[in-house]
Amino acid sequence: MIFLDNAGTTKMFSECVATYSHFACDEFYNPSAVSRKSAFVHAKLEEVRRDCLKKLGALKGTVVFTGGATESNNLAIKGAVKNGDYEYVFSNGEHPSVFNIARSLENEGKVVRFVGLDANGKVNLDELRNMLNKKTKLISCMLVSNETGAINDVKQIVALRNELAPNALVHIDAVQGFMKIPFSVEDLGVDMLSFSAHKFHGPKGVGGLYVRSLQLIKNIIDGGGQEYGLRSGTENVPGVMAMQTALLKIDVKENFKKVSRLKQIFNDIVATENGIKILDFHGSPYIEVLLFSGVKGETMLHALEENGVIVGLGSACSAKKAGNRILENIGYSKEEIISSCRISFNAYMNESEVREAGKIIIETYIEMLKRLN
């Protein structure tokens, strides 16, 4: 089976399992207790925090470990919400774990604004400019679109914030960017950033929120005060340690080059079939969208799985819902959207797998066209 749905999740490195097991069964101590063993485990967690900051390209601030990016997004956004005359800005391209928080803020009576996407799938900066003012408390958007791979101009967004909305925090959901595309938070200038371990070959149920300063947000759950009081509950030590194993194994710049090449090889093959259209948003090499003229995306997905290739249907978290909010926002027609599949690579595939997948996709498409006519 060739897995081309790596934006949905990735296969965990086997080394991570060994680490997990070590910190679950041998060094299983509670990092908050006062024994020497506990102090050791606590020191290990701090080591991972430093590694995360290094990989994020952060010189200040810290990382709060969470149960994944959905939780990080909730902490970042709800933690930044304040009572009073404030406004919150989100993009129309957000993953449900942000979009639905925005919706619930709206239901609570907060002033929430949604900025649209341009033809390249990026946050429309002209539109954003008109939405920002001194009342803006938060701007939240993703770094890399999980559906299209488009990369937002986060530096520009931060510059607009600096110019027009000095009281606003900028949060980015970097789930599809962290450990995949080279960037640094120092360069982007964001205040908060969410990430998730299972998108980069770490365990599920582990993630983090980078915060430039702990004073920026308040906690959303109460408890024993772990993680600077921002995420109470005994830390998921085995998970965090297993995430570190993945962090240290990955060379982001090398992988980026490798995946760019894999994507090119794949596209060169798929492009030979006229009925298949590659939507290229000039963004992350890890993600792209294919349109299968005349065949439903979901039908293609099932047929491809029969033939040994697993692809995605947009966000797995929203795949079951009709239509695709994001492609619609960019301006694609219903027919196009319904015929779309998301292809997402990982850096540990080899060239022959990618060639094979391309070949199977073409064959399957031709076969489906025949069966449908």
Added chain:
Amino acid sequence: MEEKKVLLLKFGELFLKGKNKHEFEKLLMNNIRRKLNGYNFSLQYTSGRIILENYDEFEENIIIQKLKTVFGLIGVAKAVEIDADYENIKKFVSGIKISGTFKVVAKRADKRYPLTSVELERKLGEVVLNSNEKAKVDLHTPNTILYAEVRFNGKCYIYYENIKCFGGLPLGSGGEALLLLSGGIDSPVAGYLMAKRGLKLEAVHFHSYPYTSEQAKEKVIELARELTNYVDEIKLHIVSFTKIQEQIHMNCDAEYMITIMRRIMMRIAEKICKKENLGAIITGESLGQVASQTMQSINVTNSVVTLPVFRPLIGFDKEDIMDIAKNIGTYETSILPYEDCCTVFLPKYPVIKPTIKRAEHLEKFLNIDLLVNEAINNEEVVVIKN
């Protein structure tokens, strides 16, 4: 016309006068390479400046922040490198948008260049005025300063802002010394200040498990780690002081507890220095801050060692020390509330004006050599790298 984004690094001139110039420069370049290990970049040396080029733009800010902590550098500028031919400079400068007041600061390092610094300033000022309607010269308080430096490599560097670095002397240029690291606010600052004067650091920490906790030890490791932002690597000697403290407690006058403790610490420190080939001991003492830091106390503790003891904070107020600690990022860790070994067996009234004679008398009740050797033989060593 070729334009290239580079970082222009400036270093202090003072230490460059003598015959050691070349060695210093080599050391500085190596220190920069070590500090930026893991980043893409290359270095080019041109008399008086180091050019850092071929870096990834998204890492520019991180690289600058890291360079700020390379001792010996006094400034970094984000510059554009162009050919130094005047017509070329003119063409480039005419494309620069400036509104409001400005001045041009030119520097002709290469005296073979046909225009003097002042001529270049005047000419380029004119170019800016001609191409920017709203620009106005103000030599005293301009909004924008446009720098143009012609260097020996035939290139001109154009930039606006000089980012200040920490200064000091290249790490390692002064040798290597041992820092007594307690876990408080002062000692990391003392280490930082001496590192800034070119000393590499090792450190020794005395702990009193089970009277003090493992967390107290972790805190000191964390402080040492924070210092590695400046010194790259610290070898930390963790010495158990429990038995020594118990012995002093049992055999000596309570008011001399701290005095004798500190004399033994100094002896252990000197032994570690000899073993590791370190040239001095560094402490965070500040005159009169506590009973053990009076002039008389310092005299009594100093008298057991022959190596120089550097006390860079001796004339500093606590507030000033705290400001530096905050600036170098050690303050938050220093104030974590774990007991350190000095607070165990603390006498109610420690002696303020101890004498060497009395200390020597009390020490007769202890087997000092045995205690010192035992402590060193059982030391735990942690090497912390940045």
